[in-house]
Amino acid sequence: MKPFVGRWQTWAGFAVAAVVLFGVAPAVLSSFRLGLLGQYLCYAIVAAGIGLAWGRGGMLTLGQGVFFGLGAYMMGMHLKIADAEIRKQAVPDFMQIAGIPELPGYWTPFASPAFTLFAIVVIPTAIAAILGLGVFKRRVKGAYFAILSQALAAAMAILLVGQATLGGSNGLNGFRTFFGFALSDPVNRQMLYFIAAATLLVVVAVTRQLMQSRYGELLVAVRDGEERVRFLGYDPANIKVVAYTAAALFASIAGALFAPIIGFITPAQVGILPSIAFLIGVAIGGRTTLLGPVLGAVGVAWAQTLFSERFPSEWIYAQGLLFIVVVGFFPAGLAGLGVLLRRRRRRRDPAPEPDPEPEEQKVGASA
Amino acid sequence: MTDVAKEPVAGGNVGMGTEYLEVRGLTVDFDGFKAVSDVDLTLFQGDLRFLIGPNGAGKTTVIDAITGLVSASGSVSKSGVELLGKRVHQIARHGVGRTFQTASVFEQLTVLQNLDIAAGAGRSWWTLLRRRSGVLPAIEEALDLIGLTDLAEKPAGVLAHGQKQWLEIGMLLVQNADVLLLDEPVAGMSHEEREETGNLLRRIGGERTVVVVEHDMDFMRAFATSVTVLARGQVIAEGSVAEVQANPKVQEVYLGTAAAGAEGLDAAASELIEENS
Numbered sequence: 001m002k003p004f005v006g007r008w009q010t011w012a013g014f015a016v017a018a019v020v021l022f023g024v025a026p027a028v029l030s031s032f033r034l035g036l037l038g039q040y041l042c043y044a045i046v047a048a049g050i051g052l053a054w055g056r057g058g059m060l061t062l063g064q065g066v067f068f069g070l071g072a073y074m075m076g077m078h079l080k081i082a083d084a085e086i087r088k089q090a091v092p093d094f095m096q097i098a099g100i101p102e103l104p105g106y107w108t109p110f111a112s113p114a115f116t117l118f119a120i121v122v123i124p125t126a127i128a129a130i131l132g133l134g135v136f137k138r139r140v141k142g143a144y145f146a147i148l149s150q151a152l153a154a155a156m157a158i159l160l161v162g163q164a165t166l167g168g169s170n171g172l173n174g175f176r177t178f179f180g181f182a183l184s185d186p187v188n189r190q191m192l193y194f195i196a197a198a199t200l201l202v203v204v205a206v207t208r209q210l211m212q213s214r215y216g217e218l219l220v221a222v223r224d225g226e227e228r229v230r231f232l233g234y235d236p237a238n239i240k241v242v243a244y245t246a247a248a249l250f251a252s253i254a255g256a257l258f259a260p261i262i263g264f265i266t267p268a269q270v271g272i273l274p275s276i277a278f279l280i281g282v283a284i285g286g287r288t289t290l291l292g293p294v295l296g297a298v299g300v301a302w303a304q305t306l307f308s309e310r311f312p313s314e315w316i317y318a319q320g321l322l323f324i325v326v327v328g329f330f331p332a333g334l335a336g337l338g339v340l341l342r343r344r345r346r347r348r349d350p351a352p353e354p355d356p357e358p359e360e361q362k363v364g365a366s367a
Numbered sequence: 368m369t370d371v372a373k374e375p376v377a378g379g380n381v382g383m384g385t386e387y388l389e390v391r392g393l394t395v396d397f398d399g400f401k402a403v404s405d406v407d408l409t410l411f412q413g414d415l416r417f418l419i420g421p422n423g424a425g426k427t428t429v430i431d432a433i434t435g436l437v438s439a440s441g442s443v444s445k446s447g448v449e450l451l452g453k454r455v456h457q458i459a460r461h462g463v464g465r466t467f468q469t470a471s472v473f474e475q476l477t478v479l480q481n482l483d484i485a486a487g488a489g490r491s492w493w494t495l496l497r498r499r500s501g502v503l504p505a506i507e508e509a510l511d512l513i514g515l516t517d518l519a520e521k522p523a524g525v526l527a528h529g530q531k532q533w534l535e536i537g538m539l540l541v542q543n544a545d546v547l548l549l550d551e552p553v554a555g556m557s558h559e560e561r562e563e564t565g566n567l568l569r570r571i572g573g574e575r576t577v578v579v580v581e582h583d584m585d586f587m588r589a590f591a592t593s594v595t596v597l598a599r600g601q602v603i604a605e606g607s608v609a610e611v612q613a614n615p616k617v618q619e620v621y622l623g624t625a626a627a628g629a630e631g632l633d634a635a636a637s638e639l640i641e642e643n644s
Contacts, residue, residue, distance in 0.1 A: 214487060215495040217480045221473045228471045231434065232542055233459035233488030 010208075014201065021197040031186045038193035038261045040301040041200045045254035047282045047297035048200075048207045048290075049247030054279075055287030056211060057243040058223035059141075063149030064278050066156045067124040067248040069270025071255030073160070074123070076172035076265045077107055078116035083176045085111070093174065094167050104165045113179055120256045121249065128248030129241060136237035136244075141226070150272055157271030171266030178260045189261075196257045200294070203250050208290050210246065219243055251278075280319060284326045286335025296333065375415040375572035377593040377607055386412045386462070386545045388433075388576055392441035395425070395432050395600075402428045403439070403600045412545065415572040417587045418580045420597035421620060426580040427468070429597070430548045434458055434465050445546060460488055464544030468551045470531035474524030478515050478534055481523050482506045485538035505541050513537040513567065529560035533567065540571060547577045553586055565590040596620070 025037055046064055053059045080092035081103070089096070091103055109115045131152075135145060161169045181188040210216055222229050222236045229236050259265040268274070278297070285296015300319070307315040330337055390408040394401060403425040410416055418426050432439035435455040443450045450458050473481050483499055486506055502510075502519075510516040513533040518526065523534060532552050539547050552568075553561045561583070568577055568590055581587050587594065587608065594611045596604040598620040604611050611617055 209496070212498055213496050214483065214490065214499050215492075217476060217499070218484055218487070218495065220475055221481075221484050224473050224475055225471055228467075228473070229484075230455040231459050231465055232485050232538065233456050235454075235456045 014205070017201060017204075021201070022194065025197075026190060026193070031189065034193050035189055035261060036305060037298075038196045039258060040298045041193075041196040042254040042258040042261065043278065043281065043297040043301050044294045045196075045200050045203050045257075046251045046278050047285070047293035048203050049250030050278060050282045051287055051289070051293030052207050052210060052219075053243045053247040054282065055289070055293065056216060056219050056223065057240055059240060059244055060143075060146040060279075061149055061244070061247055062146045062272075062279065063151070063153035063156075063275050064247065064251045065153040065270040065272070065275035066149075067128065067251035068255035068258070068274070068278075069156055069160070069265070069267075070124045070127070071120050071252030072259040072265040072269070073166065073172065073255075074110060074116060074120050075256035076175070076259045077110040077166075078113060079175040079178065079260060080172055081107065081111045082113075082179075083174075086177065092172075094170070094172075095165065098164050100165060107165070120252055124248045124252035125245055128245040132241035132244040133237060136240045139237075150275065153270065153275040154272050157267045160267035160270065167266075169267055171264055171269075172259070173264030173266075175260055175263055183260065183263070192257070192261050196261065199253060199257060203253070204290065204294060206246070207250075210243070211290055215239070215242070280323050282333075284322060284333055286333030288332065289335040292333050292335035375413050375569060375577070375592045377414065386446050386576065388446075388463075388546050389444050390429075390433065390441070391443075393429065393432055393439055393443065394441050395428050395437055395439045397437075401600055403432060405441070406597070406600070406602055408595060408602070410546070410576045410578065412576050413573055414576055415568060415590060415592040416576075416578045417591040417594045418578055418597060419582070419584075419587060419594060423599075424597040425600040426597055427550055428600075430465055430550055430578070430580060433548060434463060456488075459542070459544075462544050463546045463548065464539035464542050465548040466532070466535040466539065466550055466552060468554060470528065470535055472523040472526070472531050472534050472538070474522060476523060477520050478510070478523055478526070479506070479519040481534060482509060482537055482541050486541035486543075488542065503541070505543075509537040509540045512540065512570065514563070529556045529564070532556070532564065536564075536567065536571070545575045547571070547575055549577065549579045551580055551582065553581065553583055561586055 021041075026034060029037060046068060050061055050064060053061050080094075084090070084092045091100055095103075103111075110119070135148065140148065160166055160171070166172065175183055177183060178188065178192060181191065183189060183192075210219075218229070218234070218239055222234075222239045226236045229239070255265070255270075258269075281297030281300040282293040283296070284300055285294070286292025300322075304315055304319065307318065326333055332339070388408070388410040390406060390410075393403055393406040393408075395403040406425075406429060408416075408429075418429065420426050428437065431437045433443050433450065435450070435453060435458045439451060441451065445461055445463060448461055450461060450463065453461070473484070476484070479502065480499075483503070483506060486503055487495070507516075510519055513536060515526075515530060515534060515537065518530070523531065526534060536547070536549070536552070549568075553564050556564065565586060568579065571577065572592075579587075579591075591608050594604075594606065594608055595602055596611055596614070596617050603620060604614040604617045606614075
């Protein structure tokens with residue numbers, strides 16, 4: 001593990017990504033496909049956080065749907081209020097149908113765009129920090145942590161279905177405007193895509209900094225030897241909670257972008273299944289790397305759309321199979337496969353350095 | 368190698384003026400089974416103390432209790448600060464470091480990263496969130512002392528067994544621990560590696576308090592300045608190597624019954640070593 005990429009390569013990487021996302025994609029993709037890509041980029045933002053928390057921190061976050069949903073619902077509430085205000089109605093359309101005469105108290109602050117953006121950042125961060133400290137200080141980890149986070153996602157979905165003031169199982173839908181811009185206009189939809197693309201680049205940059213900093217090294221140390229880190233004078237809970245909180249924040253931001261891009265948010269998008277789906281791309285792409293989760297998330301989502309358009313019922317099996325194969329045989333994901341190939345090539349060449357590296361031999365033998 | 372002005376000596380080389388570790392009435396109770404009962408230890412800076420005893424004597428449990436891994440009653444104070452009841456990472460920050468029977472370095476990280484993490488418990492978040500740049504002088508010194516300078520950029524996982532143990536000791540040094548508790552540091556090492564480890568302990572022992580839990584009696588005789596013998600959770604003898612070897616109680620513990628002199632202790636010791644390897 002020596003992710004030492006020079007400074008100019010990093011900038012070049014970001015430049016290429018920017019050209020692809022802001023230049024190539026809008027030029028070659030139809031408005032519909034660009035909207036889909038925008039959704040995938042939202043998944044990629046979630047995936048970057050999972051890569052940090054799971055890949056580097058060893059926390060199997062099976063419940064990112066909770067934070068994704070928080071961000072999406074908070075954004076959705078603001079959009080519904082804004083739409084109602086434009087049409088001079090006291091409450092959003094679905095509340096009129098449900099016979100709710102006035103805005104519930106917890107909705108009112110979301111009339112303010114500034115408060116909404118603030119809440120999308122602060123509320124999931126605070127929840128993740130409090131939850132994380134409570135869980136990690138008690139040394140809950142491994143499968144117990146995974147089950148706990150998954151249970152939260154289930155609870156969140158069940159809770160949302162029961163909330164008439166949040167649209168029940170229909171969720172929030174029919175958004176017409178986004179901070180004053182009509183969503184029926186393709187130019188504005190393209191703008192949403194650009195916002196998602198820019199956010200993804202920022203999230204990747206932040207994740208990269210976290211991974212390559214001293215904190216990132218410490219996080220790997222906590223993953224591999226939590227007790228040992230304790231004896232060096234650190235409280236591992238504090239280290240883990242930062243990665244967990246960052247992942248939650250990314251998921252919330254992704255949700256807040258996802259809702260206006262896709263045009264609705266329902267409890268079905270925040271429960272257990274979507275939470276696991278977030279993980280699949282991360283595992284396939286390579287969870288310990290920076291770009292593996294991001295590319296894996298986009299790739300899996302893209303493949304899902306392509307295949308399910310032609311073979312609607314088979315895709316889910318293919319996806320499951322792929323997940324099993326990757327987790328079972330290539331725990332490092334496709335990124336790990338690349339490393340493996342490079343090492344093989346290096347071994348076939350006459351090695352300039354005769355240092356025996358058992359690690360390499362082991363990997364070669366098991367392949 | 369640093370310039371060693373002070374060799375470790377029995378009873379410490381600087382008296383009570385500086386760092387010391389004082390254990391009084393330490394008792395560890397595992398649901399009614401007293402793994403350690405009423406242990407007293409006084410360790411001064413500059414002492415290279417070996418903690419020996421038959422299997423199950425409670426040697427490792429004493430270290431576990433001092434470092435906060437198991438809860439205990441009694442008192443453990445380091446230079447006047449009570450450690451018992453503090454949490455593991457707080458005790459570590461008071462300058463008490465330990466190693467484990469099985470080397471537990473971070474195998475995915477490089478030697479340098481391992482040391483950098485060990486040196487960083489007091490870092491601010493601002494420092495943590497930036498990249499490591501350059502090598503701290505203390506880390507360079509430690510790398511030199513443990514002889515791993517050339518391997519600094521290698522992942523710790525590829526190190527030989529002995530090198531991993533040295534890396535652990537190096538981590539304690541940069542951690543700024545002045546009480547070092549080493550749990551069987553030479554287990555599984557070759558003869559040369561034992562020799563080098565012993566010399567390393569001698570070098571670092573002059574300025575710190577080093578406690579070594581050990582089964583290897585040759586190693587103990589060659590490098591200990593003082594010895595404490597534990598049996599069934601209690602201290603049965605304490606003193607220089609010669610004093611302890613001559614102690615009939617110690618001979619009895621190691622031989623079961625009849626005392627047969629220092630040679631007897633040797634025989635028992637080699638048996639023990641075989642058992643362990």
